[in-house]
Amino acid sequence: MDRRERLIARARQGYRLAFGVEPTRFVAAPGVVNLIGEHVDYNDGYVLPCAIDREAIVAFGPPSPETKQKLFEAVALDMGDMASARDSFDLVAPIRPGENNWQNHVRGVVQALGRYGHRVRPMRMAIAGDVPIGAGLSSSAAFGVAVALACSEHSGLSLGAETLAKVAQLAENDFVGCACGIMDQMASAASVADHALLLDCRTLQHLPIPIHSSLAITVIDTGLRRSLTESAFNHRRAECEAVAQHFGVKALRDLDAAKLEAGAAGLDPVLHARARHVVGEIERVEPVAVALARGDTALLAEVMREAHLSLSLDFDVSLPPIDQLAALIAEALGDAGGVRLTGAGFGGCLVAVAAHEAGTAIDDAVARHNATADLPARAETFKPISGAAPIVIG
Ligand code: GLA
Numbered sequence: 001m002d003r004r005e006r007l008i009a010r011a012r013q014g015y016r017l018a019f020g021v022e023p024t025r026f027v028a029a030p031g032v033v034n035l036i037g038e039h040v041d042y043n044d045g046y047v048l049p050c051a052i053d054r055e056a057i058v059a060f061g062p063p064s065p066e067t068k069q070k071l072f073e074a075v076a077l078d079m080g081d082m083a084s085a086r087d088s089f090d091l092v093a094p095i096r097p098g099e100n101n102w103q104n105h106v107r108g109v110v111q112a113l114g115r116y117g118h119r120v121r122p123m124r125m126a127i128a129g130d131v132p133i134g135a136g137l138s139s140s141a142a143f144g145v146a147v148a149l150a151c152s153e154h155s156g157l158s159l160g161a162e163t164l165a166k167v168a169q170l171a172e173n174d175f176v177g178c179a180c181g182i183m184d185q186m187a188s189a190a191s192v193a194d195h196a197l198l199l200d201c202r203t204l205q206h207l208p209i210p211i212h213s214s215l216a217i218t219v220i221d222t223g224l225r226r227s228l229t230e231s232a233f234n235h236r237r238a239e240c241e242a243v244a245q246h247f248g249v250k251a252l253r254d255l256d257a258a259k260l261e262a263g264a265a266g267l268d269p270v271l272h273a274r275a276r277h278v279v280g281e282i283e284r285v286e287p288v289a290v291a292l293a294r295g296d297t298a299l300l301a302e303v304m305r306e307a308h309l310s311l312s313l314d315f316d317v318s319l320p321p322i323d324q325l326a327a328l329i330a331e332a333l334g335d336a337g338g339v340r341l342t343g344a345g346f347g348g349c350l351v352a353v354a355a356h357e358a359g360t361a362i363d364d365a366v367a368r369h370n371a372t373a374d375l376p377a378r379a380e381t382f383k384p385i386s387g388a389a390p391i392v393i394g
Pocket of ligand 1: 039040182195
């Protein structure tokens with residue numbers, strides 16, 4: 001059994017245990033790692049994420065004939081014991097937040113679908129996943145997009161990737177309370193295997209960029225998790241909005257380095273630094289897309305080094321042990337590839353885009369770091385897979 005088959009088997013078994021019958025269908029949505037364009041999506045800029053071979057899988061089927069036909073029932077297999085991991089709510093009454101965070105991801109999606117004018121039919125679902133939670137690999141986006149796709153399939157809505165992504169984002173914004181952008185959900189919904197997704201977060205236009213066959217995507221989990229990530233994230237977003245307001249533009253996407261410097265008088269130095277990161281980061285997306293397609297590891301090394309420093313010094317979302325690990329890996333890689341902090345930050349993961357042969361250099365650097373670090377880091381190479389889709393069981 002491969003990874004995905006095991007996950008499907010777990011979702012199937014969980015459904016059977018929870019509801020006493022077999023599920024009728026399955027869908028999957030992948031986790032995501034962002035290669036460049038960090039803290040840029042909610043500033044309407046360009047980003048370059050890619051879906052990874054870790055997924056949320058939803059097994060689903062019709063409602064129980066015995067219970068009320070208007071019920072939506074869900075069980076989340078990775079979210080605690082059978083009691084706390086179960087949820088059911090009435091599709092006719094207004095949908096209110098649940099007691100657990102995961103319940104709000106499900107309830108939020110069903111409510112968001114309603115706000116987009118789509119009616120979800122009563123159903124039952126079991127959700128299982130292997131995207132590491134809280135590591136910056138978009139486990140929430142995978143969860144939300146998978147739930148939205150299961151609802152769409154079950155209710156005959158035929159929703160496209162953009163709508164699935166918007167629904168999952170709205171659920172997080174309004175029901176879960178995280179002011180996240182659209183990047184993770186779009187990458188989870190619309191990625192193409194062996195490609196990264198160049199996404200314009202203002203228009204949602206997207207273009208798959210081939211990942212050169214000489215390159216490997218490695219994620220180095222630092223093991224560090226900072227609590228209050230959501231409030232710190234929301235705070236950064238508010239800082240960016242304050243700068244946009246200062247300049248009278250819709251979003252920081254509408255500035256460039258020259259405009260930023262010309263209008264910086266009277267701008268708080270911290271806000272200035274935040275904007276400098278965003279404006280510079282948007283400019284770094286195109287060279288990384290080119291380097292990715294060409295397999296230009298020296299260019300990746302240079303641009304990703306700049307990107308990491310900018311996130312650490314100007315956007316202030318790194319931590320000293322993460323900076324040390326990034327520097328160790330960058331040194332070990334030399335011109336063989338780049339490394340930088342990925343995701344929201346405040347802990348989480350580094351991503352390296354490097355020649356396959358450089359894998360041992362990354363492993364050695366991580367081992368050296370672990371010899372003295374309080375928390376061991378772990379490197380893992382992922383395969384870029386395609387976005388959310390129904391699973392055809394042969
Ligand atoms: C989180 C959010 C994304 C994006 C990144 C930072 O992962 O969910 O929308 O803002 O942080 O790039």
